[in-house]
Amino acid sequence: MPSPLTWPADVVAALPGRAGRWIDIARLLPRAGAPAVVGSLLLNVVLGILPGTFIVATSVLLGKVPGLAEARSGVPAKAVTVLLLVVGAFALQHFLAPFQAVLAEAVARRVDEHCIGRLFEVTLRRAPFSVLENPSHADLIADARAAFARAVPTPGEAAAALPLLLARYCQLAAAVALVGYVLGPLAAAVAAVTSLAIRFGVRGTLGRYAALWDSLSRQRRRTDYVRELATGQVAAKEIRMLSLMPWLSARLRKETMAGLLPLWEGSRRLQFWPFVALATVGFLGGTTVLGILAGRSSQGAVGLLELGVGLQAVLITMRFGVAFPECDMQTQFGLNSFHALERLERVEEVTALHRHPTTRSTASEAPAPTPKQLISFEKVSFSYQEDAPAVLDGLDLRLPVGKCTAIVGLNGAGKTTLVKLLARLYEPTRGRILVDGVDLADCDPDAWQRHIAVIFQDYLRYELPARENIGLGAPHLLDDEEAVLAAAESAGAGDIVRSLPEGLSTPLSRHYPGGRDLSGGQWQRIALARALLAVRGGASVLVLDEPTAQLDVRGEVRFFDDFLATAGAQGVTSVIISHRFSTVRHADRIVVVEHGRVLEQGTHDSLMRDGGRYEELFRLQAQRFHDEDEQEETESTP
Incomplete structure (x- = not known):
């Protein structure tokens, strides 16, 4: 406990901070x-x-x-x-x-x-x-x-x-x-x-x-998380089914008191x-x-x-x-x-300057190029933290403009990270990404991102009307009902919109009067419509990152077949990320990524003839789905 004679000195020492x-x-x-x-x-x-x-x-x-x-x-x-x-x-x-x-x-x-x-x-x-x-x-x-x-x-x-x-x-x-x-x-x-x-x-x-x-900022963050968990709807189903309320109540009290007791003791002191x-x-x-x-x-x-x-x-x-x-x-x-x-x-500011010490002052002035021939990754390496293993390690990749490139590989191969780098959500640790020979690091990130439409595997389900859920792909077309409906039709979501009680004005959430929720497959169609509207609004590169994880293999094949037909008709440069090899066999070019590098590339037929990693994984997955089909037929036979 401090002496009553020391606190004036403490106050004097704090003068600069108080003045600031x-x-x-x-x-x-x-x-x-x-x-x-x-x-x-x-x-x-x-x-x-x-x-x-x-x-x-x-x-x-x-x-x-x-x-x-x-x-x-x-x-x-x-x-x-x-x-x-x-x-x-x-x-x-x-x-x-x-x-x-x-x-x-x-x-x-x-x-x-x-x-x-x-x-x-x-x-x-x-x-x-x-x-x-x-x-x-x-x-x-x-x-x-x-x-x-x-x-x-x-x-x-x-x-x-x-x-x-x-x-x-x-x-x-x-x-x-x-x-x-x-x-x-x-x-x-x-x-x-x-x-x-x-x-x-x-x-x-x-x-x-x-x-x-x-000094208790981190403890408050933990308490806020537990409080939100206990009072929100995200975990409500599991809390009820697993009878977690007693544990959660005790944990909330523990975290709350862990923050309050030091405050009370400190206040008295x-x-x-x-x-x-x-x-x-x-x-x-x-x-x-x-x-x-x-x-x-x-x-x-x-x-x-x-x-x-x-x-x-x-x-x-x-x-x-x-x-x-x-x-x-x-x-x-x-x-x-x-x-x-x-x-x-x-x-x-320090992070941006550290990554690009020579281009920081001019990057915002350099226009982003519209892809005309080729997007290429040259010796690209990336890790999320300095001391973490590299997710991508010297990757070389070519994405021809106007074609569909499928990137496949097992989980953890670096496929999603590749998409994040292409979208400039992250910057390569080493190497560079070029668009027709222009280094993207020298360009305005905002301008480049307007050239890209992406469906991430954790795409958002906005608790907003269907119009906004599709229209946010191109906000300047939000009030263009014809364009929004055309994007929905192209994505196979036209019937979904027409089935809603108020059409595009229906909130896609049961939390609002008159709202409707959708199935996983329907939400994926809405997300694809949002990306296709972005293409209609000016984007020229369309990326689908595992957008059909909730569909069975047949539904996923139909989804990608529809997508390839739509993208091909519009001349869009498309990139499909998938861990299911059989769904992307009609792509113009297939790239196999493993351990952060390109292992193989070519068409489906050429890769099957080569008998490499793609052929091995393709047959393994095909055999698994064949065995599942036989089991379903056996169970359905009287």
């Missing part, structure tokens, strides 16, 4: 726009001065009470004026208070919009997947998102709290000035120093508590002695000022007017040394997500 926080808040504030910021600042200055005005006016009015009691000719005009001033200050303060909240909300929303835009930019566009999927950055990403899930105060709320804090300090300045007017500079100095010392100590304690909170010290400072300072006021009153040096002003002003300064509910939590915790966002942006 206020600078960051001030730097965010202009993002709300000049009208909202200026309006909020002016309004809070007025609201900070009005209490002092009210104190002076009421004290003047009280000072006239003895004279009014002796007067016999009615209430003097000056007294009426003072009364109107009292009522006006009181009414104006209550009239303006709601606008204070309105402007604070406007500032917060606009600043948060700016920060959310930056978060979207770094996570959805700029940051490599190697950054987003790195376990060491998981806590950083969780903290960057936390505020915008409203789990903690947001950067916008921190920025909006700055003008509110200005109102508090204007109120303090007015009160100190009144104490100085009534009791002299010494009393004003004592009141000011006492208030600011307590205030500084309160914020210092809150800052140390915030540091403790930050951090706040007890500072509270004692600050309470002592407040008692001594307040007693000194009130003693000066009492002494001067007993000597007759302070009249009723001065007594009223001084007493109320002293109480304001003493009440200043507390936590402000509208400011403190917001300014202390509201920047956590913003600072995490800034660190994530720096990680992204």
Whole structure:
């Protein structure tokens, strides 16, 4: 437990960090726009001065009470004026208070919009997947998102709290000035120093508590996961079927307490002695000022007017040394997500510069080429982490434009990784990918990705109407119903759309009124329609990464036959990733990938004649399906 004499030194040591926080808040504030910021600042200055005005006016009015009691000719005009001033200050303060909240909300929303835009930019566009999927950055990403899930105060709320804090300090300045007017500079100095010392100590304690909170980020992430697991629908079926509720309830309690117990212990440790010290400072300072006021009153040096002003002003300064509910939590915790966002942006910049030190500044200006003849991988190697084994190891691959290339291999051969590199979701560790001789590393990734339509094996099932589930393949065609329906027909999803109660407007989820869910095969058709709409919208390379894993072999063969006919008719460059060799035999070219390299390539007939790995695996799979067919026939025979 720290000594009560050490915490002031800790506070002094934390000064640079505290100053940096206020600078960051001030730097965010202009993002709300000049009208909202200026309006909020002016309004809070007025609201900070009005209490002092009210104190002076009421004290003047009280000072006239003895004279009014002796007067016999009615209430003097000056007294009426003072009364109107009292009522006006009181009414104006209550009239303006709601606008204070309105402007604070406007500032917060606009600043948060700016920060959310930056978060979207770094996570959805700029940051490599190697950054987003790195376990060491998981806590950083969780903290960057936390505020915008409203789990903690947001950067916008921190920025909006700055003008509110200005109102508090204007109120303090007015009160100190009144104490100085009534009791002299010494009393004003004592009141000011006492208030600011307590205030500084309160914020210092809150800052140390915030540091403790930050240190438990990983534990909060674990607790959030278990809470989401226990209250969401993803695991609901298994939880019921396996009777996991008692275990899950105990685990949630364990994880929750693992985060709360250090906070409670730390809160007691951090706040007890500072509270004692600050309470002592407040008692001594307040007693000194009130003693000066009492002494001067007993000597007759302070009249009723001065007594009223001084007493109320002293109480304001003493009440200043507390936590402000509208400011403190917001300014202390509201920047956590913003600072995490800034660190994530720096990680992204360093990673990008490390990967492409010479092309970083010009890559965004280089146009992405439209494939006309050949897409080629030259000696491409890749690993997901520096110390991890290579997934691709010196791979050479040629993808002729306008043809269908099937890439086959066993699970773990590197097929999906190859697709991610082609789509520039990752960059090769070594080697390069060329489009008609142009290195993709020198091109704008966004522009290149507009040339590609991909169906990943874990394609998304959007809880949105069928129109959006297909139309998001080419957002600029989202409202073109004819194009959306044509893509659905090309993918064999026309009957699916027509069977929906509201057609394209039907939500593809049972979680919404009138919504419908689809079977695995139907969802795959919808996903293919989304990719084909992307082709209609301008993409020229279509990639299917194990899109039919939920279909039986016959359904998969029909699916790929339909796809090859559609792609061939449209002259699309297509790449099919599959672990089932029999489904892709009609492709123009088949490539066998094993251990991160191209092992064989050719047509189905040529590879079968060669008697290599493709022929071996093809016959093994064909024999397995033949045995399954014979077993089904035997079981169905009476």
